[in-house]
Amino acid sequence: SRNGAPEVIFGQGKTPTQMVEIMGSLASRSSNVLATRVQNAAIEPILAAFPDATHYPASRLIALQRNVPAPATTNVAVVCAGTSDLPVAEEARITAEFLGSPTVAVYDAGVAGLHRLLASIDTIRACRVVIVVAGMEGALPSVVGGLVDAPVIAVPTSVGYGASFGGVAALLGMLNSCASGVSVVNIDNGFGAGFLANRINRL
Amino acid sequence: SRNGAPEVIFGQGKTPTQMVEIMGSLASRSSNVLATRVQNAAIEPILAAFPDATHYPASRLIALQRNVPAPATTNVAVVCAGTSDLPVAEEARITAEFLGSPTVAVYDAGVAGLHRLLASIDTIRACRVVIVVAGMEGALPSVVGGLVDAPVIAVPTSVGYGASFGGVAALLGMLNSCASGVSVVNIDNGFGAGFLANRINRL
Amino acid sequence: SRNGAPEVIFGQGKTPTQMVEIMGSLASRSSNVLATRVQNAAIEPILAAFPDATHYPASRLIALQRNVPAPATTNVAVVCAGTSDLPVAEEARITAEFLGSPTVAVYDAGVAGLHRLLASIDTIRACRVVIVVAGMEGALPSVVGGLVDAPVIAVPTSVGYGASFGGVAALLGMLNSCASGVSVVNIDNGFGAGFLANRINRL
Amino acid sequence: SRNGAPEVIFGQGKTPTQMVEIMGSLASRSSNVLATRVQNAAIEPILAAFPDATHYPASRLIALQRNVPAPATTNVAVVCAGTSDLPVAEEARITAEFLGSPTVAVYDAGVAGLHRLLASIDTIRACRVVIVVAGMEGALPSVVGGLVDAPVIAVPTSVGYGASFGGVAALLGMLNSCASGVSVVNIDNGFGAGFLANRINRL
Amino acid sequence: SRNGAPEVIFGQGKTPTQMVEIMGSLASRSSNVLATRVQNAAIEPILAAFPDATHYPASRLIALQRNVPAPATTNVAVVCAGTSDLPVAEEARITAEFLGSPTVAVYDAGVAGLHRLLASIDTIRACRVVIVVAGMEGALPSVVGGLVDAPVIAVPTSVGYGASFGGVAALLGMLNSCASGVSVVNIDNGFGAGFLANRINRL
Amino acid sequence: SRNGAPEVIFGQGKTPTQMVEIMGSLASRSSNVLATRVQNAAIEPILAAFPDATHYPASRLIALQRNVPAPATTNVAVVCAGTSDLPVAEEARITAEFLGSPTVAVYDAGVAGLHRLLASIDTIRACRVVIVVAGMEGALPSVVGGLVDAPVIAVPTSVGYGASFGGVAALLGMLNSCASGVSVVNIDNGFGAGFLANRINRL
Amino acid sequence: SRNGAPEVIFGQGKTPTQMVEIMGSLASRSSNVLATRVQNAAIEPILAAFPDATHYPASRLIALQRNVPAPATTNVAVVCAGTSDLPVAEEARITAEFLGSPTVAVYDAGVAGLHRLLASIDTIRACRVVIVVAGMEGALPSVVGGLVDAPVIAVPTSVGYGASFGGVAALLGMLNSCASGVSVVNIDNGFGAGFLANRINRL
Amino acid sequence: SRNGAPEVIFGQGKTPTQMVEIMGSLASRSSNVLATRVQNAAIEPILAAFPDATHYPASRLIALQRNVPAPATTNVAVVCAGTSDLPVAEEARITAEFLGSPTVAVYDAGVAGLHRLLASIDTIRACRVVIVVAGMEGALPSVVGGLVDAPVIAVPTSVGYGASFGGVAALLGMLNSCASGVSVVNIDNGFGAGFLANRINRL
């Protein structure tokens, strides 16, 4: 990791043995290591090898934080519509927290229930960066983007069925957002959104 | 036309000669004929052959109405975000009017400018059926659908560029709408929306 | 739920614990709650927590109806070709019934066996709204739409293989229907069709 | 051409000069030559070089027939819904005729107007092979296939707009036909259907 | 079944109970019943209920033949490249046999090993209809189509990986065949090919 | 425009008359107006009506700036590989400049010529936000993202042919970037990138 | 150009002025310059500015060769089926020649006319590298690959219509080739094939 | 196998019994047999039947080498970014070794960590052919291709999630590579790359 940033392991498709090995090797170079998309079979071996690591089941993250970063002085908002998108929202939120950005979660703000979003809008506007997570039609970032001036990082999720095509409908909706100030990361890439949000939050 | 409904001609891909011939043949069977997607070259010949026909340039419609239908007693709302989607919105609106449904146009209601939509919401709620026309991310029907109880007919348009894929992004957004009570017609199918809206409005 | 409508839970991707919690919370606000796409593991816990709830195995619905809605005075037809599309057809039919619309099921009407459809056509014509469910080539809504004047809600299903692409072939067929008065909901979205049919049926 | 069959030239993307040259070269080997998809610029040069050639404008075919094949004793039906699909239907029909199969055209048989199809069904049933041409949702081959016992050759056309995707919707509909005895050729491939129909008709 | 043809059941997505019920109901109307895509769990129940039925494991077919059809006097060739495409090839072959068409199997004829195909070409040419089954690039029907005069029914299979996209590459290859006389059925639709081949073989 | 930001017009699909009207109406509300994707026919009428407007031919922008914004104190880098991507790069750069962010252009940095990119890397690293514009395989943002710590806004372009699919290849490449800190806007959306870059640059 | 290789300009989307400027700048650094996909408007200006340049109309190439490379001692075969694929085949062939590899053209070898291919197979086998160009179903590289031991570079072309999808069918066919020793370049990328063939030919 | 090359079995979709049978039959004709994509259930039976066969678990290969080929005198480089792409990289590497080409593995060269790639570039440049394996955005072959003169064989992998679409993003990136001298094989086709690399390496 150039310049002291934490190391990150992409857990998908790695065996438990590989995970423990890579985590050990990275931990010897950097005090903070974050593993994403940790597969079920790898959780126990990692926690056994690194007893000071923390597992976040909802987001499939394991964090090893031996050196707490100086906290940022401004906040990152994480907005989503509800239970279904929560794993990705939490992946984004915990990543940002791990990197030292305080977060504010607004998790009941759906497009079809505007009043709940409007009730939280001042909370969201008080943040410096806004992550918006949405599946199905992916309209939430456009609506939020029209209400705030902060940069919006849109995260499409694979939540849905039929013509949601595993997140493609949400992804396309976000790329075509008519609101300015919105950019997009890969489907279900909560990690990428949290990482970028912290980057921007610390500028 | 079974049961006295007007006849409709699909103008795309038909020569001016074919258009005039078919229009004449239909006009002899039914007092009202609507031609959609009329190509430029066919306009003059049709208007010359049918001097009592009306041409609507913005929507590429030509209407021959020799027998005004009994007007419906309730209204159809047609909602869109602005200039770009206007041709499709007008195709829907004029079709509904042609079939005897009074319409209410709300043409400046974009997702990224919620205040304008909210300012018109009572007007929309006063209608019995709501047509929502949108291109790009196609989020408007979800937002409107969450605010009204009437059936919402969503019309994706091919307005946009890049990953809008000629209306596919909007179409997918609408099919995946998280608002209940929304159904969808083909990309740019203003006619189909207006026809169905009148059907429902007259139930 | 604005204006006393029942609450609906989207069961896919929710844990049994989440389902029971959300159902309890909604039941405290609204007398009627419908859970769709209920996963197998959640059925027992929900029925244990809500002994007055009804489970409909064929359609993956669980309904809690503590306040029977005033029945509509007109009927909704639900049409499909046979056994394969039945789960989606039943999801539509039971949703409409749950919301108070009487339904008429015509479940053996395939495009390649027109005589059976024609034998039922008067039954279908007697309904105020028609839901047509079809997989594979999705041609049934066009044929039905050409025979009835009622609004047709087309539901593509993921039934098929090969170039049916999980319902895409049926979806595209329905969006391109040459019959007027047809609109479309998402692949396998029986709930959405039943909800909208009741909306229209009660206008 | 192995075994005396006529030679065929694919006219798309060939210059007028190339067309005349190839046509001359083939005409010296085979008494009958058919050029398909002849581009506008090539028509005059070909007709000038081969005064006994016949141009069929609606189908973009040019036929040079110096040796009339023995006519088949059974007929090929060509069925479509109307004006828009006519160019492809005519390409199929004239190809079959050119190869010696008498044809019967039924050109007003749409899925949404079943009564017209049913009125012609005996005519169609009297044929040995049936070509069905359809754009938009491409449902016609399924309906016809359910009514006849002859092999059905389905030809999707690029007629339509929006989610017809240049004929893909019709193609998928036909590939997923629930009627047995249906096979499919490429979008707009009237030539291929006419060629195969004659092959089967002469078995 | 109009005109005494056997009845066919589509086994995919049907429960064992549904299979036995439908099979019984059809067997009471028609002496011959063919079940395709029979799921593993349904095999035993069906064979228990219909002891005179035959199960073909390689092709997932179960045939109940109580009335042997008059055999056709000409043959159907079934051509494929090898082990991987065999299930689909056998589905086609047994369907044709079940309907009374004698078949000839040429199962080692790959495009990249032309000598084996050429060694069998006279056998294939002696047949009245040719079914060609191929996965991956789907080139075999074009090569065979260039060597024979009989109608060729091309069956793409889902055999392959990566950019074969579950049979789409083979399907597209076959639809774009430069050989005349080739038509195509759905991916993995051995049944449809066998049915149509018998139809043509009996003309 | 909430909070004094400039107004923006999307020029695509608008008639010259509509452009002049909308521009006038916006100019009366906001001192700064930017028109994007201005079609050729609209340029003269706009410049005639607004003599103080500036036209940027390479990027299809017309800017009316009557109130120069306070310049940002940090820079935005705009990186691309060369001539082909220049229109989109310039759209991004001029948008950022129009909004008051000084920009640094590095326009000869292709992935296949790393030495040129490495020669400019210190210039790029000195900027607070980096826009990377790339067509074809869209690999440049990943390479740049691995070399800088600033947030990277990736803009896919429609430059390319064949399997570039109008920018889809580049878009997918960028969404799947293995470098952290990268987010993506729509294909050819230079405006969106410039707008967001200024937003972030002013935090 | 590292290591004395010729410089190449991608002509698509470049203005005549840009072409002349870039060509001049490259010619001052390297004695040999090749411009690909030269647009019509740029031909005259380039030939006027570089009178010793050669224009190859069929392949849209302009070559400036001031230093003839040492010829390779082995040959590159370029194989295609006929007139339609010729522009891409010639782009490949002339590129290879320009780089010093002698070429052998076999331009009448279609998959549906195997005898012509087999008649030329010894000529092809005598070459060290084989380029195979094909549109429509793209089967030719598989057939050739099965007959030769040399590396085969497959070039899909956009020739075709309907489900050829601008070369996608051919591309997929080639990527899924069952013949070993085949690799693929972009649709219509004759230049890339010729460049790589020369690279391999000179090993 | 024409000309004494080893025989290869495609293990996917073959039963253990089929594998053992085919392997035995091929081993009787050729001294060297390679089985690819060997499914887990087939490993034991094959090793039991052929005790001198070697199983390579990481790459799903089983090799039976009874006649060691004369080793090539030049090397093949195999380059990838890390753990995730290793199975495909190893399939390529072992295939090339099996065919007698010595290989050099560079397995930690990611696009976002250029310094590691640059540290190994001389090792790579010393090879005669370079295989580059990459998932996600597939940018590595472009970067490597710009740094070496050897032919580059690009292998996209299905590693990734979301918009990687099972390797499609990487495949498209590679087909659109702006580096010359790059060609592409199917997604996850390590075998094809190793086979072709050996072919070229032995020229």
Ligand SMILES: Nc1ncnc2c1ncn2[C@@H]1O[C@H](COP(=O)(O)O)[C@@H](O)[C@H]1O
């Ligand atoms: N969930 C994730 N999505 C996208 N990129 C990731 C994710 N987790 C880790 N990464 C990136 O992958 C790199 C580690 O990949 P690896 O070496 O395969 O563990 C990190 O530097 C991150 O940039």
Ligand SMILES: Nc1ncnc2c1ncn2[C@@H]1O[C@H](COP(=O)(O)O)[C@@H](O)[C@H]1O
């Ligand atoms: N099967 C379904 N398909 C589409 N939308 C649904 C479905 N079931 C429920 N919904 C919608 O999803 C909302 C509930 O989502 P959730 O809060 O995730 O349970 C409801 O208000 C419905 O509008």
Ligand SMILES: Nc1ncnc2c1ncn2[C@@H]1O[C@H](COP(=O)(O)O)[C@@H](O)[C@H]1O
């Ligand atoms: N419209 C068409 N669609 C598909 N294939 C065609 C068509 N016209 C001609 N062909 C085939 O293309 C071959 C001639 O191609 P060419 O040599 O390029 O003129 C003929 O043998 C036909 O099999």
Ligand SMILES: Nc1ncnc2c1ncn2[C@@H]1O[C@H](COP(=O)(O)O)[C@@H](O)[C@H]1O
């Ligand atoms: N027809 C072509 N297809 C693909 N790549 C090309 C083509 N022509 C040139 N190139 C590549 O594009 C580079 C030049 O691009 P440019 O600087 O935009 O002219 C050359 O170095 C070639 O590698």
Ligand SMILES: [Mg+2]
């Ligand atoms: Mg905003």
Ligand SMILES: [Mg+2]
């Ligand atoms: Mg609503």
Ligand SMILES: [Mg+2]
């Ligand atoms: Mg109707």
Ligand SMILES: [Mg+2]
């Ligand atoms: Mg039939």
Ligand SMILES: [Mg+2]
């Ligand atoms: Mg043939």
Ligand SMILES: [Mg+2]
């Ligand atoms: Mg970075």
Ligand SMILES: [Mg+2]
């Ligand atoms: Mg070979």
Ligand SMILES: [Mg+2]
């Ligand atoms: Mg290179």
